[in-house]
Structures are given as structure tokens and as C-alpha cells.
Amino acid sequence: SQQGEEDPQALSIQEGENATMNCSYKTSINNLQWYRQNSGRGLVHLILIRSNEREKHSGRLRVTLDTSKKSSSLLITASRAADTASYFCARRPGGTSYGKLTFGQGTILTVHP
Amino acid sequence: GAVVSQHPSWVICKSGTSVKIECRSLDFQATTMFWYRQFPKQSLMLMATSNEGSKATYEQGVEKDKFLINHASLTLSTLTVTSAHPEDSSFYICKKHSRGNTNTGELFFGEGSRLTVL
Numbered sequence: 714s715q716q717g718e719e720d721p722q723a724l725s726i727q728e729g730e731n732a733t734m735n736c737s738y739k740t741s742i743n744n745l746q747w748y749r750q751n752s753g754r755g756l757v758h759l760i761l762i763r764s765n766e767r768e769k770h771s772g773r774l775r776v777t778l779d780t781s782k783k784s785s786s787l788l789i790t791a792s793r794a795a796d797t798a799s800y801f802c803a804r805r806p807g808g809t810s811y812g813k814l815t816f817g818q819g820t821i822l823t824v825h826p
Numbered sequence: 827g828a829v830v831s832q833h834p835s836w837v838i839c840k841s842g843t844s845v846k847i848e849c850r851s852l853d854f855q856a857t858t859m860f861w862y863r864q865f866p867k868q869s870l871m872l873m874a875t876s877n878e879g880s881k882a883t884y885e886q887g888v889e890k891d892k893f894l895i896n897h898a899s900l901t902l903s904t905l906t907v908t909s910a911h912p913e914d915s916s917f918y919i920c921k922k923h924s925r926g927n928t929n930t931g932e933l934f935f936g937e938g939s940r941l942t943v944l
Contacts, residue, residue, distance in 0.1 A: 755832075755919060755937040756870075801869060813860065814921075816870045 719802060719817040727825050732789040734820040736802030737782075745778055745804045746814070747787045752798070759787070759800075794826045829853045830922050832936025839910055840944055846906045847939045849920030856922035859903035861895065864917040864938075873918075876903045910943045917941075 718737045726732055736745070747759040760776045762769045762785065768777050775788040789796055799821050803814040831850045839845050849859055857878050862870040874895055876882040882895035892914075894906040903922075907914055920936040 753917075753940065756935045758935075803870075813872065813875065815872070816862075818869050 719800075719820050721820060722818065723821045723823070725823045725825065726792060728792060728794055730792055730824075732792050732796070732822055732824070734787045734800050734802075734822070735784060736786070736817050737784045738802075738804055738815075738817075739783065740806050742780070742804045742806060745776075745785050745802060747774075747776055747785075748801045748803060748816075750799045750801065750819075756801070789822075792822075792824045794824050797822060797824045830856075830920065830934045830936045832920050832939055834939055835937060836940050836942075838942045838944065841911050842909055844906055844908045845910055845941060846904055847918055847920075847941075849903045849905070849922070849936050851901045851922050855900035856903070857900060858923045859897060860921040860923070861893075861903075861905050862919045862921065864919065866917075870919065873905075907941065910941070912943045915941055915943045 720735050724732055742764050744761055744763045746761045748756045749759055750756050760769055760771050760774055762776050762778045764780055766778060768775065773790045776785060778785045785802055787800060799819045801819045802817040805814055829852050831852055833848055837845055859876045861873045863873050864870045872885050873888045873893060874882045874884045876895045876897040878897045878900050884890045892908055894908060895903065897903040903920060905918060917938050917940050919938040922934050
């Protein structure tokens with residue numbers, strides 16, 4: 714699939730635990746981005762990581778990128794009930810115009826209070 | 827604050843009618859708009875890319891005569907679902923990008939429009 718894969722498809726954890734979501738892709742990329750989507754709502758941009766970067770942090774979020782394995786992971790530490798949402802990775806394939814993104818299938822995260 | 831305004835947020839229409847969704851850039855000009863569609867419990871799929879002053883580019887499998895895109899000004903792009911049918915029920919999201927904002931690649935999404943065709 715051009716979209717790539719995300720796993721797990723669904724993740725259920727308790728508040729305070731860490732949540733890790735993975736994203737794999739098949740083609741070369743310029744950058745990879747992670748988004749959050751609350752049920753029935755629009756997208757919230759979380760982090761962008763460029764192809765020459767290996768790790769980025771933003772608050773409780775940590776994103777890693779391994780271009781040799783064509784994979785990325787999103788770690789949410791000390792999760793909260795408010796983190797419950799769907800999380801998508803999206804990449805800008807190499808050679809494509811700015812702004813054109815290909816999304817993964819997404820991970821549905823449920824954080825229980 | 828929001829930099830992209832998309833409306834309507836919700837629309838319910840009868841089968842066979844046409845529905846127009848607007849996506850407006852609130853801060854700087856958007857020479858390019860991307861339109862995505864998201865079916866329930868699925869991911870976002872790019873439908874088309876609209877460029878100000880020129881014809882939109884449609885992704886494979888997207889009917890250009892059914893999904894009319896107009897980008898007549900630098901701040902407004904519209905998507906019209908013509909002769910809508912129940913299978914067109916979906917969440918439509920626009921996303922803007924400007925040549926002046928290529929540094930971070932951060933892209934701006936509208937809030938989305940949920941279309942339900944009865």
C-alpha cells in the first residue's frame with residue numbers, strides 16, 4: 714500500500730502509562746509528520762521530523778525516525794485521558810511537491826482515567 | 827488561532843443535490859490547497875490539489891466532474907460535490923500551503939466538513 718502501515722491499529726492504556734505508536738513506509742521521504750485527530754474533528758499537527766533527523770521532542774512527545782528501516786515511532790509519555798484520539802503519521806514522499814502528504818492508516822489510542 | 831477556515835462543518839443533503847465546501851486562508855495567501863477525504867474509521871486520502879488560477883490536479887480514481895474544485899482567489903478554494911450520493915458521505919478536509927511557507931513544511935488543515943447524503 715502506498716499509505717504505509719501503522720501499528721498498532723488500536724492501543725488501550727491507563728493514565729500515566731506511556732504509549733508508543735509505529736509507522737512504516739515504503740518510499741523515500743523528505744519529512745514525516747505526526748498528527749492527532751479527535752473523534753469527528755480536524756487534524757492537529759504534532760511534530761515534523763526531517764529525513765536527516767533521528768529524533769525530536771515536543772513536551773511529552775518523542776518522535777524517532779529510522780530511514781534505513783523506513784520507520785518512525787511516536788512516544789507519548791505519562792499519558793492522560795485527554796490524549797485519547799487517533800494518531801496518524803504522514804509523509805511527504807521524495808520528489809513530490811511541497812504540501813502533498815500520504816497518511817498512514819492511523820492508531821486509535823484510548824487512555825483510561 | 828486558526829489559519830484556515832473551512833465551512834460548513836456539517837452538512838446533510840438529499841441524494842442528487844450538490845454541496846459546496848469552502849476553505850479560506852485567514853492569514854497569508856494560499857497558492858495551493860489540498861483536498862482530502864476521510865471515510866469513517868479510515869485514513870485521509872488526497873483527492874486533489876488546487877492551484878490558484880489554474881485547473882486542479884486530481885488523484886487517480888477521483889472523478890473531476892463529480893468533485894469540482896475552484897481556486898479563483900489566493901484566499902479561497904471551494905470543493906463542490908455534484909449530484910451527491912450516499913457513498914459520497916465522508917469527512918472532507920482542506921489543507922493549505924503557500925510558496926512563502928516552505929521552511930518547516932508545517933501545513934495547515936481546516937476543521938473539516940462532514941457530509942451526510944441521505
